[in-house]
Amino acid sequence: MLFIKECKKLFRSVTFIIYSVLVVLMFWTQYWDVLDAPLNETACMSYEETKTSGDPELIMPAALDSLTGCYLSNSYICYPYGFFKSVHLNSSKSKKIQKYITELSGLSSDEIEALKDQNDKFYTSYGTTDYEEYNVKDVPLKKDVTYERFVEIMGDVNDILGGGSDYKPDALAYNFSQVKMTEEELKEQYNDFIEKDHISIAYGRLFSDYLGIDLAFVPVFVAAALITADRRGKMKELVYSRKVSSFKLVFTRFAALFATMMIPVLLCAALSAAKIMYMYSGSDPSFTGFFAVSGAWLIPNIAMTTAVGMLVSEIFSAGAAILVQFIFWFGSLMMSDAALYGNIGKFTFICRHNRLMYRADFMANYDNFVFNRVFYLILSLVMVLLTVFVYELKRGGRFNGIVLFGKGGIFRRKA
Amino acid sequence: MDNNIVIKNVDKFYGNKQALYNIDLTIGKGMFGLLGRNGAGKTTLMKMLAALHQKKKGEITVCGIPIEKAGQIRAVTGYLPQDFSMYPSMRTDEALEYLGTLSGMKRDELRKRTTSLLARVNLTEHRHKKIKQLSGGMKRRLGIAQALIHDPKVLIVDEPTAGLDPEERIRFRNLLCEVAEDRIVILSTHIVGDIEATCEQIAIMDEGRILWRGTVSELVKNAEGHVYTVNVEKKFMPQIKKEYIVTGMLAQTEYATVRIVSDQEPDLPNAVLTEPDLEAAYMYCLHSSGCDVKGGEE
Numbered sequence: 001m002l003f004i005k006e007c008k009k010l011f012r013s014v015t016f017i018i019y020s021v022l023v024v025l026m027f028w029t030q031y032w033d034v035l036d037a038p039l040n041e042t043a044c045m046s047y048e049e050t051k052t053s054g055d056p057e058l059i060m061p062a063a064l065d066s067l068t069g070c071y072l073s074n075s076y077i078c079y080p081y082g083f084f085k086s087v088h089l090n091s092s093k094s095k096k097i098q099k100y101i102t103e104l105s106g107l108s109s110d111e112i113e114a115l116k117d118q119n120d121k122f123y124t125s126y127g128t129t130d131y132e133e134y135n136v137k138d139v140p141l142k143k144d145v146t147y148e149r150f151v152e153i154m155g156d157v158n159d160i161l162g163g164g165s166d167y168k169p170d171a172l173a174y175n176f177s178q179v180k181m182t183e184e185e186l187k188e189q190y191n192d193f194i195e196k197d198h199i200s201i202a203y204g205r206l207f208s209d210y211l212g213i214d215l216a217f218v219p220v221f222v223a224a225a226l227i228t229a230d231r232r233g234k235m236k237e238l239v240y241s242r243k244v245s246s247f248k249l250v251f252t253r254f255a256a257l258f259a260t261m262m263i264p265v266l267l268c269a270a271l272s273a274a275k276i277m278y279m280y281s282g283s284d285p286s287f288t289g290f291f292a293v294s295g296a297w298l299i300p301n302i303a304m305t306t307a308v309g310m311l312v313s314e315i316f317s318a319g320a321a322i323l324v325q326f327i328f329w330f331g332s333l334m335m336s337d338a339a340l341y342g343n344i345g346k347f348t349f350i351c352r353h354n355r356l357m358y359r360a361d362f363m364a365n366y367d368n369f370v371f372n373r374v375f376y377l378i379l380s381l382v383m384v385l386l387t388v389f390v391y392e393l394k395r396g397g398r399f400n401g402i403v404l405f406g407k408g409g410i411f412r413r414k415a
Numbered sequence: 416m417d418n419n420i421v422i423k424n425v426d427k428f429y430g431n432k433q434a435l436y437n438i439d440l441t442i443g444k445g446m447f448g449l450l451g452r453n454g455a456g457k458t459t460l461m462k463m464l465a466a467l468h469q470k471k472k473g474e475i476t477v478c479g480i481p482i483e484k485a486g487q488i489r490a491v492t493g494y495l496p497q498d499f500s501m502y503p504s505m506r507t508d509e510a511l512e513y514l515g516t517l518s519g520m521k522r523d524e525l526r527k528r529t530t531s532l533l534a535r536v537n538l539t540e541h542r543h544k545k546i547k548q549l550s551g552g553m554k555r556r557l558g559i560a561q562a563l564i565h566d567p568k569v570l571i572v573d574e575p576t577a578g579l580d581p582e583e584r585i586r587f588r589n590l591l592c593e594v595a596e597d598r599i600v601i602l603s604t605h606i607v608g609d610i611e612a613t614c615e616q617i618a619i620m621d622e623g624r625i626l627w628r629g630t631v632s633e634l635v636k637n638a639e640g641h642v643y644t645v646n647v648e649k650k651f652m653p654q655i656k657k658e659y660i661v662t663g664m665l666a667q668t669e670y671a672t673v674r675i676v677s678d679q680e681p682d683l684p685n686a687v688l689t690e691p692d693l694e695a696a697y698m699y700c701l702h703s704s705g706c707d708v709k710g711g712e713e
Contacts, residue, residue: 001516001522002516002517005512005513005516009502009505009513012504229502233500233501233502233503234498234499234500234501235499235500235501235502237462237465237467237494237496237499238494238496238499238501238514238561239514239517240467241465241466241467241489241492241493241494242489242514242517242518243486243489243490243517243518243519243565244517244518244519245486249517395467395485396466396467396468396469396485397462397467397468397469398469
């Protein structure tokens with residue numbers, strides 16, 4: 001009965017309505033167009049799809065060309081912690097890069113400089129400064145350079161650049177070995193779509209990719225609003241003085257938040273699954289597959305974001321919860337944006353797979369995906385348990401929360 | 416089962432600051448008034464009885480249940496805080512049912528109890544109104560209803576009449592007296608009139624200490640021989656207020672009839688010893704306990 005009453009409270013809240021609108025907007029504007037027409041084999045075979053080869057013979061020359069071009073213009077683009085950064089090195093660091101290029105190519109410093117005249121030049125502006133950049137090609141690669149040593153050098157280069165560069169060892173394959181798919185590979189990919197993904201699983205991944213971005217942040221508003229409603233409504237002590245245990249109250253509220261926030265997601269999923277069933281009626285698509293993949297993908301997002309909202313709101317305030325989740329969300333998004341598909345690390349909160357196809361890339365990270373989702377689901381439950389603990393302390397007058405700003409706040413501005 | 420609240424040698428600290436000193440009280444069935452100035456420690460004591468604050472030292476049992484068993488204490492107590500409201504967009508009956516659910520009540524029992532309590536606090540016709548549409552008095556009555564929803568053995572009400580108009584205040588006092596027939600009701604207030612109209616047993620608190628404990632008539636008797644009325648020219652009023660504790664004044668054109676509290680017969684012409692009322696008795700109690708009483712001083 002308490003669960004239903006908490007759900008009713010949520011249905012009436014403005015934050016839940018805004019949440020629902022944002023979920024539907026994301027679904028409608030980003031995903032729905034994918035369902036305009038069914039994919040068929042002929043269309044799939046005509047796509048110019050690429051794949052990551054991972055072949056050192058491709059990676060090493062391409063990365064050396066890129067590094068030499070950047071060295072000559074002293075302009076590197078990096079994404080440390082997911083944020084864009086234009087890097088320009090001082091002379092000593094530049095000298096180290098030159099030494100690595102010399103080690104890989106056998107070219108002397110002067111010979112490297114001479115490449116400026118042998119390659120295309122263009123200009124790029126960063127801020128108020130124009131940089132001369134070079135589209136360097138065919139830098140010779142010494143035959144005795146092993147791939148292990150090459151990766152080691154690229155790791156050092158990445159460190160010199162401050163991290164997040166194209167030369168980061170685990171990003172080398174993705175950045176420097178993209179190759180066009182062969183006809184057989186395209187055919188195999190289409191067959192995977194039909195036979196292994198049963199059509200709807202592929203759509204479910206794409207659906208989850210888009211909605212996962214929303215659901216890694218927006219639920220925090222609903223959770224924070226519910227948790228602080230007692231305080232805002234001057235109802236805190238009326239609730240505190242009730243017989244209900246803190247465990248039951250906090251977990252019921254978590255369950256109510258989770259269940260209500262799943263409703264718009266399930267409605268979008270049902271609409272999508274129904275359209276897939278209709279579009280591919282002759283190909284026997286799986287109806288449940290769509291829900292299975294999107295459920296496994298999105299449930300931890302909602303659970304984790306809700307748990308952060310509850311715990312941080314209980315300790316600090318709703319504003320702090322939103323800020324914490326925003327930082328977590330933005331950082332995760334920036335990190336996962338480095339590769340929009342097949343980029344699922346063990347701890348990447350926002351999993352991305354922004355392709356309908358590429359099942360093999362997803363499956364290559366499947367173990368990570370399972371670990372990741374279970375990890376965040378368990379972590380969210382641990383955070384709810386912590387919320388129970390904090391709530392019990394507050395209820396018994398042993399802890400009053402931490403005020404950050406305003407009257408009595410630890411960051412209060414001095415007059 | 417023990418039907419009393421027993422408080423023994425209780426101390427309470429907020430950080431390093433001591434809020435309650437060695438509180439000793441036994442409270443039985445019926446209305447019990449806890450009278451004291453703002454900041455006397457009444458709310459702190461009320462919250463401790465509702466298991467919302469921890470004591471540093473001493474023992475408290477509510478109907479035989481040690482205060483440490485917070486869940487059991489909350490099951491037998493109803494609490495109406497000083498400053499409260501409810502979710503503004505919730506309906507009156509919904510708010511009651513929600514709080515009843517938090518008290519572990521079953522649906523059918525809760526519906527019956529909600530209907531009867533709304534009738535008892537004269538809110539039946541407002542049951543479908545949203546909380547934000549209720550007046551201050553209605554909210555207070557709803558507050559009593561929510562505190563009684565689970566039929567507690569103990570009702571704790573903290574400054575319930577503050578801000579109410581006289582009619583609502585009388586209605587509220589009567590309501591409290593009615594519900595006190597079969598349970599302990601502790602009324603904490605700084606308004607002497609509320610105590611006078613409802614309580615027989617009282618305690619007076621100041622600066623975290625119990626100054627006095629007994630019946631209202633004993634308190635009044637205690638002040639006998641220390642309350643005077645005197646007619647003085649109005650121009651002498653500032654001086655009178657400076658020298659004596661003034662508990663009442665009836666101003667006329669040039670003269671004022673003043674009621675004062677004094678240990679000795681005041682050195683004023685026409686000073687007549689008079690029967691103390693509860694307000695004067697309370698002021699005398701504070702004064703005789705060494706409290707800095709500023710009654711009437713401007």
